[in-house]
Amino acid sequence: MIPLGVTVSARGGARFRALAQAKAREWGLPFVPRAESGGIELLLETQAEALLIVGGTGWVLRDREGELGFGPGMAKVRIKRFESQVHLQQPDHLVQYGELKPGDHVIDATLGLAVDALVCAHAVGLGGRVEGFEASWPLFLLAREGLATLEPFAPMCRVEPSFGRAGELLSARATGSADVVLLDPMFDLPKKSSGAFETLRRHAVHEPLDEATLVEARRVARRWVLVKAGAWGREFRRLGLTAEPRSKSAPVQWARVPGSGNVASP
Numbered sequence: 001m002i003p004l005g006v007t008v009s010a011r012g013g014a015r016f017r018a019l020a021q022a023k024a025r026e027w028g029l030p031f032v033p034r035a036e037s038g039g040i041e042l043l044l045e046t047q048a049e050a051l052l053i054v055g056g057t058g059w060v061l062r063d064r065e066g067e068l069g070f071g072p073g074m075a076k077v078r079i080k081r082f083e084s085q086v087h088l089q090q091p092d093h094l095v096q097y098g099e100l101k102p103g104d105h106v107i108d109a110t111l112g113l114a115v116d117a118l119v120c121a122h123a124v125g126l127g128g129r130v131e132g133f134e135a136s137w138p139l140f141l142l143a144r145e146g147l148a149t150l151e152p153f154a155p156m157c158r159v160e161p162s163f164g165r166a167g168e169l170l171s172a173r174a175t176g177s178a179d180v181v182l183l184d185p186m187f188d189l190p191k192k193s194s195g196a197f198e199t200l201r202r203h204a205v206h207e208p209l210d211e212a213t214l215v216e217a218r219r220v221a222r223r224w225v226l227v228k229a230g231a232w233g234r235e236f237r238r239l240g241l242t243a244e245p246r247s248k249s250a251p252v253q254w255a256r257v258p259g260s261g262n263v264a265s266p
């Protein structure tokens with residue numbers, strides 16, 4: 001049984017089969033051919049624990065328990081709110097706490113499926129830059145392929161994904177080389193959520209945020225390091241962070257730490 005393979009959807013046809021084979025070679029993953037009659041379930045029972053599958057609707061990651069596709073839907077909702085009057089009463093916390101503005105350079109050091117990164121890309125505009133770091137190989141591939149096919153739905157910059165661990169990739173960056181660094185690791189005490197998010201959870205890297213990564217993030221960020229955590233978790237206490245007052249009663253809390261070029265920095 002291989003841990004991760006690449007295949008084609010049932011109605012993929014020759015074009016998608018060729019694409020799946022080429023991507024499997026590029027990504028260093030086995031291509032798993034599907035028999036004319038056999039379903040994906042059979043491949044997941046006999047050949048691979050998880051599969052990246054390409055078809056007419058793009059790439060999905062599938063295992064025996066569920067499926068996850070790349071979709072900018074949630075980012076679109078947040079961007080619409082951000083553009084409307086709703087934003088004045090209920091500002092997007094990421095944009096507000098990061099004080100994001102056109103031209104900024106943001107590093108989302110825990111990219112996931114790039115919802116936050118796309119919101120940042122909208123906020124910084126075409127003159128800005130958003131990079132995303134992701135340490136899970138299947139999630140990185142899903143995000144990179146999805147981002148590459150995005151129709152620009154608003155004037156926003158492209159998100160540039162890189163594979164690797166936040167701490168290592170940040171340590172290669174110059175001091176003060178980004179405006180804001182975002183850290184949104186997997187929550188330590190998660191609530192059960194939607195099927196797709198449960199699939200993400202099974203394939204995500206679950207390392208708790210460590211002090212060394214936080215130090216690197218502060219060095220690289222000129223303005224702020226933003227950290228997200230679940231209200232029911234213990235992460236902020238462990239890291240000595242304080243939730244921003246306006247996010248205190250919300251299920252998702254934010255803390256911000258001054259970056260190396262921030263006058264509030266010690």
Ligand SMILES: C[S@@+](CC[C@H](N)C(=O)[O-])C[C@H]1O[C@@H](n2cnc3c(N)ncnc32)[C@H](O)[C@@H]1O
Nearest residue numbers: 110112113114115116135136165166184204205
């Ligand atoms: C909660 S999700 C991020 C969701 C993201 N903010 C969004 O809006 O879509 C956390 C992601 O960070 C990744 N991750 C966890 N630890 C990491 C690390 N040290 N370096 C890079 N990525 C990491 C996980 O694999 C997972 O995909």
